[in-house]
Amino acid sequence: MALDLDNVTSVLPSSQEIKLASRSLGGGLRQTDLSVPMVHCGACIQSIETAIGKLDHVDAARVNLSTKRVSIRWRGEEVPPFVATLGRLGYQAHLFDPEVEEKDKTLSELIRAVAVAGFAAGNIMLLSVSVWSGAEGATRDLFHWVSALIAIPALAFAGGIYFRSAWNALRHGRMNMDVPIAVGVSLAYAMSLYETINHGDHAYFDASVSLLFFLLIGRTLDHVMRERARTAVNGLSRLAARGAMMLRGDGACDYLPVGEIEPGMHMLIAAGERIPVDGTIIHGTSDLDCSLVSGESTPKNVAPGEAVQAGVLNLTGPLTIEATAAAKDSFLAEMVRLMEAAEGGRARYRRIADRVSALYAPVVHLTALVTFIGWILASGDWHRAITIAIAVLIITCPCALGLAVPIVQVVAARRLFENGVMVKDGSAMERLATIDTAVFDKTGTLTLGQPRLVNASSINPTMLAMAAEMAAHSRHPFSKAIAGFAGYAGQPILDAVSEHPGFGIEATAEGDTWRLGRRGWAGWKARTGGEGKFGGVGGTVLSKNGTIVATFAFEDALRADARTAIAQLRDAKVRVEMLSGDTAIACGKVAATLDVDRFVPCLLPSGKVEEIEALARAGHKVLMVGDGLNDTPALGAAHVSFAPATAADIGRNAADFVFLRESLSAVPLALDVSRQAGRLIRQNIAIAVVYNTIAVPIAILGHVTPLIAAIAMSASSLLVIGNALRLQGSMPSVPARPVPGDRRSAGIKKLAHTS
Amino acid sequence: MTTLVYLIPVALFLGALGLFGFLWALRSGQYEDLDGAAERILIDRDDGAQNVPRSK
Structure with a gap:
């Protein structure tokens, strides 16, 4: 199976965003570069160039197969719909940070x-x-x-x-x-x-x-x-928001880049978008995926009046948010500052x-x-x-x-590249060879940061199929986990499906009302309304006309080969620890399954840095593996650092190694x-x-x-x-599983085939 | 000795020709997409010699 990027749902860039990122070539001509990771053959080149070349206002399009990018020259005020065109052809495209010319x-x-x-x-x-x-x-x-x-x-x-x-x-x-x-x-x-x-x-x-x-x-x-x-790292889709739709006093909307958002402004965040700056919700309810920010694996339910941090993903309903900090003072910038302050072992290292x-x-x-x-x-x-x-x-x-x-x-770098591990520079490999302690983040690193249904076998197949049918209409992580069980054809056909942000999904079928969501909302006739007991076992149910007919239990799925990878690290005489922002219960479970030497739960970003600095003072050379924004300062503080391709943008840039495949065996492989x-x-x-x-x-x-x-x-x-x-x-060839197709691009292709 | 007087310049000239050929190819972006160039030879362009830009 390929790397699942579902948990970091990438949003198609809006036309305002594309315009913001395009370069002016003079004479009204603009150039946009898009990363299209799925391009892999001559036929792709031809179909993309022909289809985009036919659009109005497009001067020319050229695909670069080596870097898997397409550069498009266009003119006029309106952005031609090339992302949609690429999507219709089956290629997912995204913007990337412009190259540093140097x-x-x-x-x-x-x-x-x-x-x-x-x-x-x-x-x-x-x-x-x-x-x-x-x-x-x-x-x-x-x-x-x-x-x-x-x-x-x-x-x-x-x-x-x-x-x-x-x-x-x-x-x-x-x-x-x-x-x-x-x-x-x-x-x-x-x-x-x-x-x-x-x-x-x-x-x-x-x-x-x-x-x-x-x-x-x-x-x-x-x-x-x-x-x-x-x-390859630069071509990965960007997770941070580039800008946001701002609501002006007179009701009109403006698209502003992140840097121009000021406190007091109101922004509209659609479902599936990331929140660009810290703010307070003034309108709307939704579920937020904070896994990249705080390391909490369970989506958080929010209502007006609550504060939200920059970088969290809005899952289910549209929100209107009042910005409380400019981008340079928000959570993300704070992480960058912490990281710069922590930059230690790396700068002192002499090659x-x-x-x-x-x-x-x-x-x-x-x-x-x-x-x-x-x-x-x-x-x-x-x-x-x-x-x-x-x-x-x-x-x-x-x-x-x-x-x-x-x-x-x-x-060595070539060997790692073939196995989907990108190395930023040679000194990273020298530093990795010396480590004696490996510190892992939990959510998104040891786990996929994405829930998995654990009690599927004990649920009535008809009810499961019904739930899967309904869940396919939502982007909530729990829904996605349930939707994976679709395929049983016995369930009634759904008539009207509506999503209630923060609560669940409601559908009518053959006169019955079905609800999939929080226990207290879906099972309104049930006495056991466990309001507030969201997440965890028993939090999500399927109800028919208000009576609970099925209960769903979720668990954060472990990353493939996490156990083997940790065993291999221990064989290589590396102590394995886990630092997480998640609760002690969630951490304890994962630590026990994976046989981790020590874990510290409920850590703030600065707490992670302190832990790593304490280890460094004790004379350890620490490897940090993490993906979230909250791990970024720790990535900077560690002697050497690793991030998965699903990590937050600044984490990916801060890490010495980035692995593109799902399997965690990339870490022991790189160490070896x-x-x-x-x-x-x-x-x-x-x-x-x-x-x-x-x-x-x-x-x-x-x-x-x-x-x-x-x-x-x-x-x-x-x-x-x-x-x-x-x-x-x-060395033994690819450790986990053989990679089909072109060796050099296999990692990126795999990555692309998923989202 | 007399043969060397023209043989050496001829040899150097030919070598320099190769060098400048390479530098020209580099400058005109022919090494920017080696994988793509290998595939493009298989693509038929029905609209003749189309002027396609190279990213700079």
Whole structure:
């Protein structure tokens, strides 16, 4: 079964919302980008482009199959009905946050740099091979000069990335892997130029440029992987409201973006919409789904006068709400502030590569200096001493070391991607490998935040079918759970169905009045009116003419494989805890079923942060897995964090990992992959160190020629890459269930097939 | 030696041609939708060469 997004009912974007999100291209032309996760083949492209292209005012539509998006150019004031058109074709579309342009620029700069470096490395290598094969005199000088000329643009353009990064690190008093690279490459070039001018025989143009080429490939792959994960996460449907329909004093309606809503304004919230800012209900009754906000799994019944928080989902009836806070002061903004304040473990974490280079660079540079002094004392020949010292720098230039970490992380991220887990960056995997405690949120994370009917077998099938028929008319989570049992054909045909927000559904069939809903309302003839006992066992009943004929009991359904996933985590020597905003009874039940080590119920968002900070102070490295708005500060406070695709938008953005499938086994899988990757990284660094212990003495003794340098450096790089690729084959394939179809898009497709 | 005088420029020119070809393709957005490009070849356009925009 695919991931169920029913509990976070995504609302189709309204035309005002689309207009708000569109970009103006000038001349009345506007462009709208929609995420359409279900696009997967050539036929999809054609049907979408043809159907949308035919609409009035649409200039053109183009589908991007790689990012699963469609961009539409249109003109005029009215938004053409493309979301509805896509819906008719069977594709669900939603708006997403516009891209940050910066990131794309980095990618194209990297690819251009790889192209230039590749061109230069290839040509210089050809010329170098002729020199190594015995070109002499004027020919060799000519080849050296040509190489020097080709190397200049490559160093300036491709090397610029490293020079800038190295300079940045040094200026802030830090050390990174780019410092020894920048020093080595530029000194190698300077010395080779000097040699060329003086008709010397050894020039290292090939070494410096091919070094840049190799390293750029690693860096680009790393960037592409992260970009892909980011695009997939960004394409998920947005849960926060973008704006709301405002009711003006004169009765007219206006659609305002969230940022412009001020306290005192009245807004209309239709059933199925999320509430954009904190407010008080002034009109209407409804049920609210607070699972994303507070972690409570049972929908809350509301009436006029009650306060509501930003981010809750209005389920059954339309509401008029008076805003009590602007967006920047509402619950959501408060969560963001808490998260920023909590940002701790992550900012302090230093990446393995940086820690290694902080040791490596001084050692290498000192060795070169000592070599230089040694040769001056031994031979008194300045030129020879400088040449050998620079040869030491070139041979120790961390080619293998620069690839050791990113290549492993690219392979690991790819493995996770294939299993529906998106990794934001490499440091997240390094941090995940070190955790010893995993903290889970309950509602929406360990459970689906979505009730399941537990006593279906004890209900009369005819009554169950009747209830299912009625329930299909409502979007209340309890109704959805009951509606799943439709299909028995013995029930009478319904005539009029009406939903009473906050109470239930009423229908008439063959002269009888049927009600499905709260006990006190549906069973008005029954003496046992348990008013207020909403939710829990016995709260929801089906009645015929006021007499209760069936009682429904619900339970929050556990996420698939939650038990196995927690057992696997415990096998991996990770302590499992649960922090929840829900009641102690609900938590206790889940904790007992799942065998969780410890749980804390009834926590406020700040309480979760305090729990995590207490664990961190006790020396634990904490993994936080959570989905709600109330978990977001905790996600920020933890050493590393995980969120399901159904999480609130800011939670998804704050988390290091986002898993797109329903199964919770993504967590132990990612832990396993990260730990294996950590082992391979250490092996790769060891390989690089062994290479250096062999190559450095040769260089110090002055036996290094450009040919030896080229062979040694390529060999060590290939060794490191080969070792990283072992990660691809060494692991058992997909743990839970095989994924059909295209591996890369399977996760997103699955996600899409559901809602 | 004399052959090198023109062979080297010719080799470099051809290499540079390839490089600029790649950079041009990159700039014109041909690498933005690799999966889509593979599928689009199967689509028949009945309205001839339609001017379709590429997202920037």
